[in-house]
Amino acid sequence: MRHLLCAKDLSHDEAVLILDTAAQMAATQSREIKKLPTLRGRTVVNLFFEDSTRTRISFEAAAKRLSADVINFSAKGSSVSKGESLKDTALTLRAMGADAVVVRHPASGAPHRLAHAGWIDSAVVNAGDGTHQHPTQALLDAFTLRRHLAGGTGDLDGLHVTIVGDVLHSRVARSNVDLLGTLGAHVTLVAPPTLLPVGVEAWPCEVDYHLDSALAAGPDAVMMLRVQRERMSGAGGGFFPSPQEYSRLYGLDQRRLAALPEHAIVMHPGPMNRGLEISADAADSARSVIVEQVSNGVAVRMAVLYLLLAGTRTPAADDETKVPA
Amino acid sequence: MTTYLIRGAAPLGGEPVDVLIADGRIAALGSGPDADVVVDGAGMVLLPGLVDLHTHLREPGREDAETVETGTRAAALGGYTAVHAMANTSPVADTAGVVEQVWRLGRDAGWVDVYPVGAVTVGLEGERLAELGAMATSAARVRVFSDDGRCVADPVVMRRALEYVKAFDGVVAQHAQEPRLTENAQLHEGVVSAELGLAGWPAVAEEAIVARDVLLAEHVGSRLHVLHVSTAGSVEIVRWAKGRGIDVTAEATPHHLFLTDEEARGYDPVFKVNPPLRTPADVAALRDGLADGTIDTVGTDHAPHPREDKDCEWAAAASGMTGLETALSVVQATMVDTGRMTWADVARVMSVAPARIGRVADEHGRPIAAGEPANLVLVDPAARRVVEPAKQATKSVNSPYRGLTLPGAVVATFLRGKPTVLDGRLVESVEVRA
Numbered sequence: 057m058r059h060l061l062c063a064k065d066l067s068h069d070e071a072v073l074i075l076d077t078a079a080q081m082a083a084t085q086s087r088e089i090k091k092l093p094t095l096r097g098r099t100v101v102n103l104f105f106e107d108s109t110r111t112r113i114s115f116e117a118a119a120k121r122l123s124a125d126v127i128n129f130s131a132k133g134s135s136v137s138k139g140e141s142l143k144d145t146a147l148t149l150r151a152m153g154a155d156a157v158v159v160r161h162p163a164s165g166a167p168h169r170l171a172h173a174g175w176i177d178s179a180v181v182n183a184g185d186g187t188h189q190h191p192t193q194a195l196l197d198a199f200t201l202r203r204h205l206a207g208g209t210g211d212l213d214g215l216h217v218t219i220v221g222d223v224l225h226s227r228v229a230r231s232n233v234d235l236l237g238t239l240g241a242h243v244t245l246v247a248p249p250t251l252l253p254v255g256v257e258a259w260p261c262e263v264d265y266h267l268d269s270a271l272a273a274g275p276d277a278v279m280m281l282r283v284q285r286e287r288m289s290g291a292g293g294g295f296f297p298s299p300q301e302y303s304r305l306y307g308l309d310q311r312r313l314a315a316l317p318e319h320a321i322v323m324h325p326g327p328m329n330r331g332l333e334i335s336a337d338a339a340d341s342a343r344s345v346i347v348e349q350v351s352n353g354v355a356v357r358m359a360v361l362y363l364l365l366a367g368t369r370t371p372a373a374d375d376e377t378k379v380p381a
Numbered sequence: 382m383t384t385y386l387i388r389g390a391a392p393l394g395g396e397p398v399d400v401l402i403a404d405g406r407i408a409a410l411g412s413g414p415d416a417d418v419v420v421d422g423a424g425m426v427l428l429p430g431l432v433d434l435h436t437h438l439r440e441p442g443r444e445d446a447e448t449v450e451t452g453t454r455a456a457a458l459g460g461y462t463a464v465h466a467m468a469n470t471s472p473v474a475d476t477a478g479v480v481e482q483v484w485r486l487g488r489d490a491g492w493v494d495v496y497p498v499g500a501v502t503v504g505l506e507g508e509r510l511a512e513l514g515a516m517a518t519s520a521a522r523v524r525v526f527s528d529d530g531r532c533v534a535d536p537v538v539m540r541r542a543l544e545y546v547k548a549f550d551g552v553v554a555q556h557a558q559e560p561r562l563t564e565n566a567q568l569h570e571g572v573v574s575a576e577l578g579l580a581g582w583p584a585v586a587e588e589a590i591v592a593r594d595v596l597l598a599e600h601v602g603s604r605l606h607v608l609h610v611s612t613a614g615s616v617e618i619v620r621w622a623k624g625r626g627i628d629v630t631a632e633a634t635p636h637h638l639f640l641t642d643e644e645a646r647g648y649d650p651v652f653k654v655n656p657p658l659r660t661p662a663d664v665a666a667l668r669d670g671l672a673d674g675t676i677d678t679v680g681t682d683h684a685p686h687p688r689e690d691k692d693c694e695w696a697a698a699a700s701g702m703t704g705l706e707t708a709l710s711v712v713q714a715t716m717v718d719t720g721r722m723t724w725a726d727v728a729r730v731m732s733v734a735p736a737r738i739g740r741v742a743d744e745h746g747r748p749i750a751a752g753e754p755a756n757l758v759l760v761d762p763a764a765r766r767v768v769e770p771a772k773q774a775t776k777s778v779n780s781p782y783r784g785l786t787l788p789g790a791v792v793a794t795f796l797r798g799k800p801t802v803l804d805g806r807l808v809e810s811v812e813v814r815a
Binding site: 187188 | 523567570572573574575576577578579580581583647648649689692693694695697813
């Protein structure tokens with residue numbers, strides 16, 4: 057694995073290896089001293105062209121717990137807002153000697169360009185690009201699903217996951233359809249037709265316009281996607297008539313929560329719009345694993361950075377680069 | 382004046398013959414005549430000089446991308462003797478002054494005849510008609526009007542333009558793109574755009590405008606030219622309109638005949654173009670339409686851009702590809718070598734029909750016969766060449782064919798009896814060309 061750009065690029069075995077590595081990483085995080093020497097002397101740049109405090113601090117925590125040096129490069133207030141191109145930013149990072157670049161960008165495909173245009177030699181990790189992909193989110197979701205529903209090992213064979221919300225604009229949905237499918241899960245997407253892309257019929261999943269019928273099928277997990285209120289109006293026309301109608305038709309409320317199978321879990325990539333796509337009852341219920349998703353995110357990102365960087369160069373003694381058991 | 386003999390080339394791919402060029406004209410056909418310079422045409426095809434109804438020369442305003450000089454050098458190397466220069470320059474070619482400037486730059490460069498296209502509306506804004514009559518009666522004698530790059534979306538403005546240009550036998554060349562359906566659109570809306578998370582450019586946004594415009598053209602009895610038809614649905618609408626007797630002509634670009642939206646998977650903006658690359662089914666429909674005459678012309682939509690406008694993320698990149706130096710090879714690859722068209726058909730779609738539509742058929746797109754103006758291109762169909770954008774004459778390197786091996790090569794181009802290209806190279810000597 058040279059880069060992590062797209063969940064689709066991961067084979068079944070690569071994905072399982074990341075999850076297994078993440079499990080080892082997670083085990084170290086209950087120790088008193090959380091920091092590992094694995095990536096000492098390596099530099100990880102968090103290159104964020106879009107606000108995302110949650111994802112940035114998750115990657116930052118992951119890199120620091122592996123003892124990497126972390127540089128946070130935020131487009132806000134940097135030269136990017138003055139019109140510096142992605143290419144020139146990349147050349148600057150190369151000059152600074154970044155070993156890995158974690159990039160969040162509003163344009164779909166920007167991480168691909170960074171990885172393949174010949175501007176930098178670093179490993180590139182996609183931390184969310186436009187409406188394309190967010191592979192570490194899918195990995196942390198898979199990790200969470202595996203922990204709760206598959207005994208914490210292997211893949212997700214036979215699990216049924218229902219993803220609800222703004223699929224059209226969601227990189228989380230695209231990454232999860234790819235990765236969960238690779239791991240053997242069965243995915244159903246639920247959304248109003250306006251929030252599904254033309255071309256979704258080619259995806260390896262089911263599509264349902266009705267949340268109630270999808271829930272009646274008894275999914276093992278329900279993942280609610282964030283719906284932005286501005287999708288209601290705006291230049292593209294309204295995707296749905298009102299937040300109230302959306303909430304009535306596609307929100308996870310008390311009644312729908314109660315209709316879920318006993319063992320089913322509730323997920324959300326955050327940040328949540330309480331009262332819109334998810335009720336407080338659902339978000340705070342015992343079956344909600346939303347807070348755990350966040351902590352699993354650190355372990356998964358530690359695993360990704362470790363697998364990308366350890367072994368590409370040996371900065372320290374061998375025993376320091378081994379995965380802690 | 383130097384005389385030239387093209388020995389043993391096949392006019393329109395027919396029987397080989399010797400062609401004598403003297404005093405700017407084809408002096409004689411047949412074997413034997415002698416000349417100052419003999420060009421070996423054995424195994425080669427002789428066509429009328431190509432005519433492009435759709436070139437962006439970028440001057441005035443974007444001389445960093447192309448100039449009239451560099452763009453017309455590229456045209457000559459591509460086998461062209463005439464190009465129509467689109468109006469989306471800076472300032473926009475929406476006045477007699479600007480079109481005359483472009484026309485003079487073309488005449489001074491001398492590589493091909495440059496016919497400026499006039500903007501339909503002031504500043505390409507789609508609101509008020511530009512002074513179409515002034516451009517038509519200027520030294521540039523504009524006959525083709527287009528807001529290309531933008532659609533004349535307002536149906537009333539489009540109707541008035543179609544009507545108004547009848548007074549001087551003009552034609553409105555429409556860039557068919559419904560603007561509301563394509564806000565921020567990046568790629569053909571379908572399976573690939575859904576997966577790549579790029580905002581979709583739906584086929585219906587083109588087809589809705591083509592359908593509206595053919596009906597408007599019928600209603601007011603005007604002629605309409607549809608630029609860069611890219612979808613199977615548009616081909617079907619044009620076929621229907623022609624069957625009804627509507628005076629519509631249509632263009633396909635080389636890239637829409639050759640490439641599909643699958644090319645976007647690497648997010649390389651060299652494949653970003655407007656209208657976007659479509660599906661294999663659309664490519665097949667375009668080839669069918671070109672072969673059966675539904676589509677009248679191949680226009681390059683040669684759209685040079687400076688490196689920085691492509692060296693970036695997809696959404697930030699400019700739309701467009703260079704094409705003058707590869708168009709004939711792409712048509713050979715997609716239509717001739719596949720058995721869909723003859724070289725006579727190639728002459729029809731790349732020279733005769735565009736010359737007729739652009740109203741330059743007194744000089745260009747003529748038969749290869751004694752007494753005709755010697756605007757000719759000699760093509761070696763057996764040649765194979767690797768496309769190297771940096772070595773092309775165009776100032777820009779945004780060729781989607783870079784690294785590909787394409788069939789065919791332009792060996793010589795003659796403009797009114799003077800070679801602009803010999804042995805596949807530009808004839809730089811002013812004495813020879815002057």
